[in-house]
Amino acid sequence: MTSLNETPRGERLHIGIFGRRNAGKSSLLNAITGQDLAVVSPVKGTTTDPVFKAMELLPLGPVVLIDTPGIDDVGELGELRIQKTKDILRKTDIALLVVDAENGLGAADKALIKLFKKSGVHYLTVYNAAAPSAHNKPDGIWVNAQTSENVSVLKEKLAQIGKANTTERQLVADLLSPGDVVVLVVPIDSAAPKGRLILPQQQVIRDVLDAKGLPILTQTDGLTDTLNKLVSPPKMVITDSQVFRQAAEQTPQDIALTSFSILMARYKGILAEAVRGAHAIDTIQDGDAILISEGCTHHRQCEDIGTVKLPRWIETHTKTKPVYTFTSGGEFPEGVRPYKLIIHCGGCMLNSREMHYRQRIALEAGVPMTNFGVAISHMQGILARCVAGLGVM
Numbered sequence: 001m002t003s004l005n006e007t008p009r010g011e012r013l014h015i016g017i018f019g020r021r022n023a024g025k026s027s028l029l030n031a032i033t034g035q036d037l038a039v040v041s042p043v044k045g046t047t048t049d050p051v052f053k054a055m056e057l058l059p060l061g062p063v064v065l066i067d068t069p070g071i072d073d074v075g076e077l078g079e080l081r082i083q084k085t086k087d088i089l090r091k092t093d094i095a096l097l098v099v100d101a102e103n104g105l106g107a108a109d110k111a112l113i114k115l116f117k118k119s120g121v122h123y124l125t126v127y128n129a130a131a132p133s134a135h136n137k138p139d140g141i142w143v144n145a146q147t148s149e150n151v152s153v154l155k156e157k158l159a160q161i162g163k164a165n166t167t168e169r170q171l172v173a174d175l176l177s178p179g180d181v182v183v184l185v186v187p188i189d190s191a192a193p194k195g196r197l198i199l200p201q202q203q204v205i206r207d208v209l210d211a212k213g214l215p216i217l218t219q220t221d222g223l224t225d226t227l228n229k230l231v232s233p234p235k236m237v238i239t240d241s242q243v244f245r246q247a248a249e250q251t252p253q254d255i256a257l258t259s260f261s262i263l264m265a266r267y268k269g270i271l272a273e274a275v276r277g278a279h280a281i282d283t284i285q286d287g288d289a290i291l292i293s294e295g296c297t298h299h300r301q302c303e304d305i306g307t308v309k310l311p312r313w314i315e316t317h318t319k320t321k322p323v324y325t326f327t328s329g330g331e332f333p334e335g336v337r338p339y340k341l342i343i344h345c346g347g348c349m350l351n352s353r354e355m356h357y358r359q360r361i362a363l364e365a366g367v368p369m370t371n372f373g374v375a376i377s378h379m380q381g382i383l384a385r386c387v388a389g390l391g392v393m
Contacts, residue, residue, distance in 0.1 A: 007062035008199055009054060010295075010349050013162050014064045014091050016121075019098035020108050021070030024128035027145035028098055029053065029067040032155065034148075050088055060159040066092070072108040086115070087330075091354040094161055095121045101129035101142065122161050126154065169352075171204055171267045173211035175389065176235060180213040183227065185239035185247050187220050199348045200260040204238060223250040238263065241373035242305055248382050258386045261373025264346030268355040270371070272392045273363070277370035278378035280341045284318045288340035293358070294328045295350040305372065310343060317379040332358050335365075342369040 017025045033053055051067040068085040089095070095116050099109055105125075116123040125140030132142050141157055143150045176182065186201055197205075208215040213235070218226040220243045227234070227250070236256035239247035244259060251257045265271040284290070294306050307326055315321060322340070327333070336342060342362050347355045362369035370378075377386040 007054075008203070008348065009064055010347065010351050012054060012062045012064045012351070013060065013166070014066065014093045014351055014353070015057075015096060015158065016066045016068060016088050016092035016094070017096045017098060018068055018071060018085065018088075018112055020072045020100070020106060023070070023098045023100045024145040025070075025098045026051075026067055028096070028126065028128065028143065028151075029065055031143070031145050031148040031151045032057070032065060050084055057155060057158070059156065060162050063162075071112055072106075089115065089119050089121060090357040091351055092119075092121050093165070093351070093353060094158060095123040097123055097125045098145075099125060099127050099140070101127040122165055124154075124157060124161065169267055169269075170210075171207040171263050172236075172238070173207045173213075176208065176211040176213045178212035180211070180235035181230065181232075182208050182213050182215050183223070183230075183234045183237045184208075184215055184217045185220055185223055185237065185243060186217050187240050187243055200264050200346055201240075203348065204260055204263060220246050223247060227251070227255075241376045242309065244373075244376050244382065244386075245380050248380070248385070253385075256389060257382070258390070259373040259377065261346040261371055262377065262386055262390070264348055265371045265374060266390055266392075268347050268350075268352050270347075270355055270359050270369075271374070271387070271390060273359055274344075274370045274374040275383065275387055275392050277341070277362075277368035278374045278383060280368035280370070281314065281317065281375060281378060284314065284320050284322055284340060286320045286322070288320070288322045289325065289338050290314070290322045291325045291327065291333070291336065291339045291342045292344075293326075293332055293342065294345040295347045295354075296329060296345075306345065310372065310375070313376065313379050332361070334361060336361055336367050337365045339367050342367055343375050344369060344371045346371060346373065 017029055019025050033055055053065045055063060057063045066088055068088050071082060071085055073082055097109060097112055099105055127140050127142045128145045129142060130144055141154055143154055186197065205215050216226060233255050237247060237251045239259050241259040241261045248257060265274045292306050292310055311324055359369055377383040
């Protein structure tokens with residue numbers, strides 16, 4: 001659970017550090033952060049698992065730096081580490097290819113560059129040496145990872161790349177005008193620690209405030225009373241998807257209604273496909289395989305939405321008994337063809353690149369993919385209402 005004062009990982013630019021063993025990847029991570037985060041050793045293969053560091057990288061802003069195992073690792077374990085390194089590309093916004101300047105670009109480095117280009121990842125070649133080298137070509141930059149020399153120049157270059165390739169996104173602010181009232185239906189989630197709201201709720205509140213709107217929070221059983229106390233109707237009601245039915249019954253038809261999860265799908269750029277994917281629920285048969293995936297890990301409650309409530313709603317709606325697979329956190333299978341349907345959470349803890357990767361995997365396999373809020377609203381017969389004005393129907 002993210003603190004109210006922290007930028008969520010899903011909102012941070014992800015910078016992956018790639019290269020061969022002993023090229024200086026871990027030394028560069030330490031130089032950029034100014035901390036001894038990664039173990040540095042002349043022994044090849046010291047980094048065995050990706051190392052993540054969330055930080056404020058001036059002048060760029062909030063980022064996640066990821067140190068990866070060497071792409072030229074060997075042996076059975078080495079193959080597993082290489083796969084982990086490739087998996088990091090799914091969430092990488094900018095890749096740093098660290099090259100030992102004395103040896104120059106090798107076959108493994110060139111293979112990585114092809115992989116960056118195929119994945120559409122912006123990359124920068126970093127030539128690591130004790131002093132400026134003849135290998136420091138115009139397409140790259142020289143640093144001394146041991147002494148941090150020229151690292152400040154690298155940070156400036158990262159900022160330029162990041163700002164040039166970052167699209168400003170909004171959850172709901174672009175739908176509002178200053179002074180608009182937005183009622184947020186916020187049932188106290190048992191999975192959220194005492195004193196906290198879940199992340200999508202925090203983010204929507206901030207977005208409403210950024211639009212100079214007025215957010216009013218209420219719980220499910222207080223929605224009617226809240227609406228009655230307002231001098232004029234609110235611009236919209238945004239609800240937790242788990243109480244969609246109750247919120248819809250209490251919200252007049254002339255007031256826009258949607259959910260935190262649906263807004264998150266819009267924010268991540270996957271709403272149109274999620275709406276199309278929701279209709280596949282109606283075709284589910286007994287024994288069909290359904291993948292229910294969540295982007296974070298949390299302690300499962302007895303009425304957990306992903307593993308308990310969604311299957312119950314699906315079976316009630318379709319009058320069938322599908323077979324479910326549940327994944328969470330970084331888990332997401334590359335082979336999704338066996339599934340009839342994928343239902344994903346809002347993805348608040350995943351960055352847009354990771355969400356688009358997962359959607360692309362589904363599209364390439366011909367498997368419909370939707371998200372929690374879209375699926376629930378479809379099964380309750382209010383999907384068209386809940387996405388009206390969001391640019392998809």
